[in-house]
Amino acid sequence: MLVHPARVRPLAEKPRRAGPVVYWMSRDQRAEDNWALLAAADLARETGAPLHVAFALAPGYPGASLRHYDFMLRGLAETEAALRARGVPFHLLLGDPAAVAPEFLRAIAAGACVTDFDPMRVKTLWKRAVAEAFAGPLLEVDAHNVVPCVVASPRREYAAATFRPKIHKRLQEFLEPFPELPAFPDVALVATPPVDWGAARASLSVDAFPGPVPDIVPGPAAARAALDAFTAERLPGYAARRNDPNAGAVSGLSPYFHFGQLAPQRAALEVLAARAGHVADADAYLEELLVRRELSDNYCHYTPNYDRYDALPDWARKTLDAHAGDEREHRYTPAQFEAAASHEALWNAAQRELVATGRIHGYMRMYWAKKILEWSPSPRQALDTALSLNDRYALDGRDPNGVVGVLWSVGGLHDRPWATRPVYGQIRYMNERGCRRKFDANAYIARHS
Known part of the structure; x- marks a missing residue:
């Protein structure tokens, strides 16, 4: 089994049916280092079913502008290419995810659906709608947090001091190397033409301002390059320089984490590998990455009115x-x-x-x-x-x-x-x-x- 079973929880406990396994990608928009995709691959290999990846592109998202959609779509185009290279077709569904995701699952007679963990209110509502409409099981996999959110704590934590020991207690169990995504027969690719990304962009109903940021390249490859540059060039001295906005000491990885183009767990593994000789710097960064960031997911998951x-x-x-x-x-x-x-x-x-x-x-x-x-x-x-x-x-x-x-x-x-x-x-x-x-x-x- 590729994925720790504690990362997986059912959102709709219905009998699995014959048919393709679909990974409904949302928060974690990458082909590598993705526990949710690996869990879907596990399910598909159990019965020899084909694996499909679908992403539902909402025409608008609260607070999002062309700046955010441009960054996301350019990254998704790279992810599509990486998936097709492994024999996995990628489907871009245009419209309200609560409607188009169940329609797609019915259209291909999916046997099971896997999605990723996201505590934000809009995403929770989408998943609830799909769980109700889909006839098969819907499984949620936490591919974003190193220690899965619901495993780290069963309740809202009120300070980092109470949350920190819970994270550190389970780190050794969950901070493991990522296996490689298996390759699949490319039969399913024949019936799935590549995405028309220009048409996808034209379908959007978002503000053109603010527009794209010119000096940051989106996508999983750029994310990995940014991580490598941080660990080699800016991690040394990070603890002493991180609060100086003129020092250029920060990691610059948060956009890649947000759009799921880089796994926080990959960042943790690379920083730990570079820790020798830079213990205080690595520990300062890991505190932010593992404790503070995952505490944010804890808060939003257990607080439905989190932004009120x-x-x-x-x-x-x-x-x-x-x-x-x-x-x-x-x-x-x-x-x-x-x-x-x-x-x-x-x-x-x-x-x-x-x-x-x-x-x-x-x-x-x-x-x-x-x-x-x-x-x-x-x-x-x-x-x-x-x-x-x-x-x-x-x-x-x-x-x-x-x-x-x-x-x-x-x-x-x-x-x-x-x-x-x-x-x-x-x-x-x-x-x-x-x-x-x-x-x-x-x-x-x-x-x-």
């Missing part, structure tokens, strides 16, 4: 509500924030970085979100504004990591109470003076002016 103000910890809502009426020296509308039209050059530079590059340095994203809290009429509006801007412009927006990053900054999620201040209450505070102590703020401003 009411989902914040009780102490945080209480303190924010108590200070909601505090006088604000500056107030901005969501449109002013979006236009980088604040009084502060450093904050404006962070917003311009996000809009222009589709990325924002992690330390600056915390500062950026906290100032939205400070300069918004209410904490509720601040949360909505920060989430909306992050989703619209960041390549890794619309993601558990993005949601949790904003809620940590604005609403104290996974944090603790601090000294009371106006507007913030007991939410952790950041200011420009603190940034200037950490890095050359003027250089950052000049680069994003």
